[in-house]
Amino acid sequence: MNGLQLGFVYALIALGYTMVYGIVRLINFAHGDIFMVGAFLAFYSIEKLHLPLPAVFALAAGGAAFLAVVIERVAYRPLRNAPKIAALITAIGVSLFLEYFTALHQVFGPNYYAFPRPFQVVSREVGGITVTNIQWIILLATLASLGALQYVVYRTKVGRGMRAVSHDHVTAGLMGVNVDAVIAFTFGLGAALAGVGGVLYGIAYPQINTFMGVMPGLKAFTAAVLGGIGSIPGAVLGALIMGLTETMTTAYLSSIYRDGIAFVLLIAVLLWKPTGILGKARTEKV
Amino acid sequence: MTTLKNIAKAVLPFAILSGLVQFLSGRDILNPYWVQIFQLACVVAISALGLNLIYGFTGLFSLGHAAFYGVGAYTAALLTKQYMGAYGEQAFFATGAVFLCSLLAGGVAAALLACLVGLPTLRLTSDYLGIATLGFGVIMKVVFDNADSLVPQLGGARGMTGIQRLTSIPWAVAALVAAILVIRNLVHSSYGRALIAIREDEIASAAMGIDTFRYKVIGFTTGCAFAGVAGGLYAHLYTFLHPSTFDFLKSFDVLMIVVIGGLGNLTGTLVASFVWVFLLEGMRVALPPEYIEFRWVLIPLLLIVTMLIRPRGLFGIREFPLLRGKVYR
Numbered sequence: 001m002n003g004l005q006l007g008f009v010y011a012l013i014a015l016g017y018t019m020v021y022g023i024v025r026l027i028n029f030a031h032g033d034i035f036m037v038g039a040f041l042a043f044y045s046i047e048k049l050h051l052p053l054p055a056v057f058a059l060a061a062g063g064a065a066f067l068a069v070v071i072e073r074v075a076y077r078p079l080r081n082a083p084k085i086a087a088l089i090t091a092i093g094v095s096l097f098l099e100y101f102t103a104l105h106q107v108f109g110p111n112y113y114a115f116p117r118p119f120q121v122v123s124r125e126v127g128g129i130t131v132t133n134i135q136w137i138i139l140l141a142t143l144a145s146l147g148a149l150q151y152v153v154y155r156t157k158v159g160r161g162m163r164a165v166s167h168d169h170v171t172a173g174l175m176g177v178n179v180d181a182v183i184a185f186t187f188g189l190g191a192a193l194a195g196v197g198g199v200l201y202g203i204a205y206p207q208i209n210t211f212m213g214v215m216p217g218l219k220a221f222t223a224a225v226l227g228g229i230g231s232i233p234g235a236v237l238g239a240l241i242m243g244l245t246e247t248m249t250t251a252y253l254s255s256i257y258r259d260g261i262a263f264v265l266l267i268a269v270l271l272w273k274p275t276g277i278l279g280k281a282r283t284e285k286v
Numbered sequence: 287m288t289t290l291k292n293i294a295k296a297v298l299p300f301a302i303l304s305g306l307v308q309f310l311s312g313r314d315i316l317n318p319y320w321v322q323i324f325q326l327a328c329v330v331a332i333s334a335l336g337l338n339l340i341y342g343f344t345g346l347f348s349l350g351h352a353a354f355y356g357v358g359a360y361t362a363a364l365l366t367k368q369y370m371g372a373y374g375e376q377a378f379f380a381t382g383a384v385f386l387c388s389l390l391a392g393g394v395a396a397a398l399l400a401c402l403v404g405l406p407t408l409r410l411t412s413d414y415l416g417i418a419t420l421g422f423g424v425i426m427k428v429v430f431d432n433a434d435s436l437v438p439q440l441g442g443a444r445g446m447t448g449i450q451r452l453t454s455i456p457w458a459v460a461a462l463v464a465a466i467l468v469i470r471n472l473v474h475s476s477y478g479r480a481l482i483a484i485r486e487d488e489i490a491s492a493a494m495g496i497d498t499f500r501y502k503v504i505g506f507t508t509g510c511a512f513a514g515v516a517g518g519l520y521a522h523l524y525t526f527l528h529p530s531t532f533d534f535l536k537s538f539d540v541l542m543i544v545v546i547g548g549l550g551n552l553t554g555t556l557v558a559s560f561v562w563v564f565l566l567e568g569m570r571v572a573l574p575p576e577y578i579e580f581r582w583v584l585i586p587l588l589l590i591v592t593m594l595i596r597p598r599g600l601f602g603i604r605e606f607p608l609l610r611g612k613v614y615r
Contacts, residue, residue: 027413075590082597089545092538093589100582110579212536216422225417261426263421267407270418274410 005135005204005244012197013220014235015149016190022230023166023186025084029091030071032217033098034191038064038198039115039208040108046116053118057141057199064195065188072187077180077215103210120172128264137201145193146236153232158185166230215259219246222266228279237277241265304459321455322523323567324472327378330457330560332465334543337554338511338577341541342550343473344505345485347412350403350419353426356532357399358392358514363449363521365391367439370450380494385452389461389518396514402465408499423534430529432458445528446521452525461519465512470552472508481505482550546592548599553606585594 007227013035038060044049045059075094079087090211099259103110123132139275153159164172173179201216202208219242227238242262307324337351365388370381407418434442439449472478480501483491492498522528543562547554566587569581592600 006554025413027416030452051353075594078594082593083549085545085549086593086597089542090590090593092542093586093593095586096582097586097590100579100586104579104583132526218420218534222417222421227413229413256432257428260425263424270414271411274414 001129001131001135002245004240004248005138006247007240008138009197009201010216010220010243011205011236011239012193012200013147013216014224014239015146015232016222017221018229018232018235019162019186019190021161021224023169024076024080024087024183026076026087026091026220028187028190029088029217030094030098031190031194032213032215032220033095033102034064034068034071034213035194035198035201035217036208036213037067037098038191038195039202039211039212040102040198041195042114042199042202043113044206046118054156056118057196058105058201058257060199061192061195064198068187069184069189072184075181076187091101091162099211105187108210111210112207115202115208117203117206138204141196141200142197145196148268149189149232152189157204158182162186214284219262222262225276226266226269228276230250231276234276234278249267301459304455304596307429308455313558318325319571325453325455325458325523325565326520326567328462328577329453329516329523330540331462331517331556331562333516334540334555335465335469335558336507336509336516337540338544338547338550338552338555339469339472340506342544342548342555343478343485344481344509346408346501346502346506347359347416347507348419348506349416349421349534349541350421350426351510351536352509352534352536354396354400354513355517355520355536355540356426356430356527356529358517359521359527359532360430360446361514362388362392362518363446363527364437364439366450366452366522367448381452385457385522386508389515390520392518393511393514396517397511400507400510401503404503407500408506420534420537421538427529430532443529445526447526448533449521449527451512451522451525453519458517458519458523461515461577465515465550466556469512469565473552477501477504485550520581528576531543542589543559546589546600548601551599551601551605552597553604554601558600 005086016031016034016145017028019033019141020026040055041063047054051059071094075090076087079090102108119133121132121134123130125131151159153162160170161177162185164175164177165179165182169179172182196241201212220239223236223242225238227234227236229235242265245262245265246258249255249258253261273279300326333351333355336354337348339583340346340348340351355583366384369388371399403419403422407415407422410418430440431443433440434444439446473481480491480496481504483494483496484498484501484505488498520531539562544555546562547556547558566581569584570578573580
């Protein structure tokens with residue numbers, strides 16, 4: 001159950017990576033830090049503003065989405081037609097900037113903060129497994145986000161635009177899709193999910209600091225690659241595998257191997273299926 | 287005769303440079319801190335040249351460079367620690383020979399590991415190769431953290447201490463010159479043309495009869511050997527090794543240097559390495575103490591602005607005359 005809990009949080013972050021990659025072929029290294037900003041927004045809205053939980057989620061998701069859209073506009077859009085690596089380096093730059101800027105004393109500060117528990121932890125037994133109410137909330141929030149995402153991507157006009165742009169953005173533009181708006185929307189949507197993930201992570205592992213996004217971000221990205229980047233079910237599947245492997249390793253082997261084992265798994269899967277578990281193999285055209 | 291002349295032409299500027307730094311530090315004009323930073327810049331430049339060969343010339347997206355740097359550092363440090371005492375402290379030539387052999391061994395160790403990693407992973411394409419090598423970097427960090435359970439001298443998560451300080455200006459500069467010469471001549475040889483062909487179009491170069499996989503392994507292994515040698519120099523410059531120095535995030539630093547300088551551009555890599563190291567360490571001194579944490583806020587901003595203004599790197603395809611080939615371009 002702990003593995004699933006971690007896996008669902010990874011899933012929320014992994015979705016942002018996979019959507020952005022699917023649409024602009026960019027590894028958005030700043031995504032893990034947007035997740036961190038989501039957690040901090042939640043921290044302040046509980047600690048200072050005493051908001052109710054749904055409002056906390058809304059604020060974190062909205063703030064993260066706004067930040068991501070601003071970043072996309074300022075840092076990525078001017079590089080859309082530049083070599084891919086330039087955008088990647090910019091993404092690393094944005095990531096470093098977010099980490100160290102928020103670690104300044106004038107912003108969030110470099111310390112660890114205890115994330116306030118908005119409710120009492122209650123565990124109940126369901127069919128022989130102990131489940132805490134935190135895990136219920138994570139499960140429900142993740143499933144709700146997934147449902148909403150599925151609806152947006154497959155049932156709305158902007159979702160159709162997203163699928164079109166990810167297929168071929170030049171043609172999509174010719175067909176009357178507002179490519180820039182769709183890409184900005186994708187960044188925002190992914191970031192909103194990461195913001196929700198940040199809140200859930202804060203509730204489940206109640207200690208936050210401004211560098212907390214690095215490892216979960218990397219693992220979530222790995223999960224997205226594991227499942228087949230660009231594929232939404234793949235991201236969720238990869239994230240669950242990742243969370244379970246990690247928890248199992250800690251439980252049965254030793255926590256020192258925790259960070260390594262996930263990547264051993266990743267390399268093994270990539271060698272077996274070079275585009276991930278659910279990724280489509282593309283034949284190269286000459 | 288022309289070869290000798292060419293070598294003299296390449297070595298001369300560096301000899302002058304190292305002589306100047308040596309002279310200034312001898313007269314106490316340049317303080318030891320800056321001299322150390324100059325050496326660090328040489329070391330970083332060697333490592334970055336290696337990555338430029340891998341990514342800039344061969345087009346292999348590698349995010350695990352720091353791991354190979356670390357392997358070289360630990361190997362070289364272990365060897366000098368083991369064998370240095372045997373020849374007595376004062377024997378200059380023996381010390382030099384042991385150090386040289388350790389550095390080369392560090393390079394060979396990194397190259398062997400690169401070969402081992404490269405044989406399976408180099409079949410992956412672009413971003414997937416990047417994430418696989420990144421994963422390898424994270425795995426190696428775990429290995430370094432727990433290295434003391436295999437070899438106690440490596441120190442594991444507590445760090446490796448007791449390494450002699452052997453890297454000096456002549457060593458650092460000589461290694462850098464050697465690295466530049468090797469890479470320049472390699473890039474402008476038939477091997478180098480094959481590597482560039484693979485970067486430009488893998489399918490077309492395969493159709494022209496280039497064994498692409500073999501050349502990719504060669505490019506990757508050679509580049510990682512550079513990282514190994516640089517790691518050895520680093521170990522004997524700071525005399526202390528800690529796994530966090532070889533974290534996967536450090537691979538990004540080298541990647542940024544290479545991209546800022548311009549992919550497949552030796553001049554750019556050299557200049558970017560020096561600028562990067564001096565900016566990073568210089569701000570430590572230049573900024574008032576209470577603003578010291580602004581260092582890592584300013585650098586990413588500079589990085590983003592540089593990329594927005596010059597997405598193809600500072601130098602594009604322009605090279606210093608000495609680094610230009612005769613036929614190519």
